Amino acid sequence: IALAKDTQNSSQLLKQLELAVEEGNYLAEFSLANIYMDGLEGVKRNQEKGFIHLLNVANSGHKNAQYSVANAYKLGTGTPVNIEKSLHWYLKAAEQNHAMAQYQASMLLWETNWGEQGISLLKQAANAGVNKAQFLLGGIYSGGVGTEKDYQTAYVWYSVAVAMGDEKAIKWRDSMSTKLNSSTVSQAQHKASELVKRIKKNQAANIAQQQVNT
Numbered sequence: 001i002a003l004a005k006d007t008q009n010s011s012q013l014l015k016q017l018e019l020a021v022e023e024g025n026y027l028a029e030f031s032l033a034n035i036y037m038d039g040l041e042g043v044k045r046n047q048e049k050g051f052i053h054l055l056n057v058a059n060s061g062h063k064n065a066q067y068s069v070a071n072a073y074k075l076g077t078g079t080p081v082n083i084e085k086s087l088h089w090y091l092k093a094a095e096q097n098h099a100m101a102q103y104q105a106s107m108l109l110w111e112t113n114w115g116e117q118g119i120s121l122l123k124q125a126a127n128a129g130v131n132k133a134q135f136l137l138g139g140i141y142s143g144g145v146g147t148e149k150d151y152q153t154a155y156v157w158y159s160v161a162v163a164m165g166d167e168k169a170i171k172w173r174d175s176m177s178t179k180l181n182s183s184t185v186s187q188a189q190h191k192a193s194e195l196v197k198r199i200k201k202n203q204a205a206n207i208a209q210q211q212v213n214t
Contacts, residue, residue: 010042030057051078066093067101099128134161151179159192
């Protein structure tokens with residue numbers, strides 16, 4: 001009986017969402033897409049159907065849907081793998097300041113056509129608080145990957161990564177200090193401290209905005 005009741009509830013939920021989708025409600029369609037993609041609410045997983053809904057929502061400009069579509073193309077979830085289309089949708093979401101899309105786009109560019117765009121996207125993600133991006137920027141500046149070596153800037157980003165919870169960045173930050181004089185290290189520490197304050201402030205503002213939107 002319980003199973004029948006759950007099935008009935010799932011059916012009613014799907015009908016409600018589908019009616020809302022027919023009326024042009026993209027938030028409802030995003031919910032419907034996630035239900036099919038992940039098999040939520042007692043609904044049988046149907047990733048092909050979920051992807052179609054995700055793509056519709058992404059085309060409406062919804063950045064989280066754009067990010068999800070990019071992931072789907074990258075992993076082949078509900079659609080064949082297509083790295084070119086994956087990058088396209090990561091960049092679309094990145095344009096709307098989706099931090100993880102900025103990071104993922106930079107990683108795809110790393111594999112295909114790393115350059116100024118890749119570094120710029122990685123910086124955006126790092127400034128938005130993506131810890132992996134912060135650590136990678138330290139490595140990019142310490143190794144001179146796609147840019148000139150800059151041990152002070154590397155120290156700054158390793159320090160930010162440490163402050164944001166990445167313990168493995170400690171030894172890399174400390175190794176940079178051996179390449180700098182005490183005055184330069186002090187300047188880098190100040191820059192990192194100010195950067196961490198700004199990142200945390202922006203993160204708090206984003207969380208508050210998300211709560212307002214929901």
